Amino acid sequence: MELKFILLLIINLIMLLSSTVTADQYVRPLPRKNLNIPWPWDSKSQPYPQQVHISLAGDRHMRITWITDDKHSPSFVEYGTLPGRYDSISEGEFTSYNYMLYSSGKIHHTVIGPLEYNTMYFYRCGGQGPEFKLKTPPSKFPITFAVAGDLGQTGWTKSTLDHIDQCKYDVYLLPGDLSYADCMQHLWDSFGRLVEPLASARPWMVTEGNHEEENIPLLTDEFVSYNSRWKMPFEESGSTSNLYYSFEVAGVHVIMLGSYADYDKYSEQYRWLKEDLSKVDRKRTPWLVVLFHVPWYNSNKAHQGAGDDMMTVMEPLLYAASVDLVLAGHVHAYERSKRVYNGRLDPCGAVHITIGDGGNREGLAHRYINPQPKWSEFREASFGHGELKIVNSTHAFWSWHRNDNDESIKADGIWITSLISSGCVDKNKHELRSMLMTP
Template structure:
């Protein structure tokens, strides 16, 4: 793959670099933190950005975060689904619906309804537990079955529901003084694949009493294969729930991706589980109408009973690991249009002998590049970043997995964690390599901690960097060409141009995996 800038004079040739050199420059960087703060892409390093003071979460009473006062007992508290953004309109009663891919021809619909407040032994124990010492209250941690049913009715015409699917018994979980609502999940398309590229109209019920939500709709993904290109993917990271987060979502809607990849750090609940509810209400107008797929970040690992836990993250979303042969919801893969997409776990075992590394090797080896010519990888902690924040935190994972990514000619690797945007050239082990991936760090979704503004002197592998909030889109145009765009929040939502726009052209390495080994032998 090689890069072709959409604006002339903004790219320079990529020189050599090494991780030894990068480590050495850390000392120099400490002396130039102020000088290097905010240096940006191919504009001038004399442009400085002042980091905003952290704003904190939006108030829970904000109209995008609060449960609608007139919502009835069956109104979903979290619904997610697949549909084009061009059809998004604010639906305040649909506060927590999410749709995700669940295997070939199938999608999962997740939502939350209010939990029972009385008339159950658990509720009585919960009320009594509030008077116990905190150590004993924490012992309430756990996921359990909850009263209710999970039903989705759907069809090809608005108001005409010709099919119905039921999920397993819904669940709830408790942490400290917090009791979740009732967590519902239904997979539709298991009894026969859903028709591709088709509008599906659906409604949900969590009571089994004939009380239904309002109607939602999504468009099923196109058939897997290059004939389904072009296809637009949205990419976002470290979103949070701030005014900046809302601006990012507004710009994302304007960009119009068919589906979205979120590379970790979703809600920034950080143990305040009511903030999982508010975050899901905030994104529900989008996630109920388009596929959003996640990988976990460090903020999804919350402490409960004194130990790290993925309880909220793994309870609230469908993570299709079983469909891709993964033994953990923290890493999985899926096919979409002309791409094979891998979601890696930065915070589970990733050593060379780990289950994740073994799964990744098998998953990449099974990719048919004639069927899915584009190979994309997502993770949270970046392998390559020249920002001083979180510098080289993923070094152990890079050492154990980077060779696999190069061997299998991965095209692009997306990451977050660092609250700034940065795009690399093709790089392997710190040096230029046309058979290596491009790395794009997009942890600038709008979280409450603000942008990370302090940088190392620019490494030769770094093509563009800027500490501004925004999002990206990847247009897979055909089997050989794609267009990457990064859009700043501070630019007009109707702006045609992007702050960083580059055309990706797959090289021989990326069209022929055997060419990678030939290139290595010739080096």
């Protein structure tokens, strides 16, 4: 057994060194240290459900995900609106995976519902362990999203999560790079335990980043850890891949795209995106928000041009669809654009926000291109999180909160007017119809 763990340690060190060598050659300030999380052989086996997190799973439904070391543990969830009193029960599914010498626990996915809007529910996983509680999102405006990408598991991560926990948010949006496990699978487990207090109480909607890929040619499958642990409502939204999907909540249609899935005009993702956009009803969901990992508008010297290919293919379609807001990560800094399209200011373009500053171990990307592009409104290399409060069908307030040591300081804020209220949706509807009908 000791030899097995020694071999695992050697493999993990090799993967860590290789990822460090291939990193971009720009200088980052020293981040806070990684959190002190014990290795698997140092920790006691967890007899109860752990790493509990929830996500939206179609209209008035929620997916509960948890992991058990006991391979015989059942995959049902009991729930109700009073503590300790469970009026309903749902049976789910389970999976597991192997990665080199690592074997995951039993990963349970159970969908519960239909649920009442804006309601507190109490639930228990597998008939044992502690009781958890979650709050469902509202059915109509106002609704608040917390946003932060590139989380990791450092002291800065904890600071960001503490600040998000103080925010009265309904849904958390994470545009890629979750655990920074980078092939060291025990870090997926420690990440699950780290985020459980927040992720078990409000839906976390995530998309993949480059640190989720974890591909070792001929030895492992791409995204096997991410897809096994963080199942999103891709099937509910008609997608064939967990790497891209959409969902609707309280008057907002949110599209989560995959920067690391094929995206050319002949790809399955592009075909799905056109089909998804054809179903959007701006009377029912006047706000249209898109997330993916690699930003298209980025004046930081880090990852310059990394999103250009995807932008060339997909930006015309998103522009025709009158997307209000685009959120991305990858660059470890914050930046907000004016409304922009095709590199130029455009009143019918989207506001692009890069928010890959959640707390990763690689540090901040602090070097920017000067002079600042005309489309770039605000930029700063600090860790933090964003809050998007959509007040009604026409107005939303975006704010970015810097981690000033362990205090949350609002450093940027702006009112955003929806494109449906400015006439852009009507202006672009014929172009959109034409693009959706093009094979």
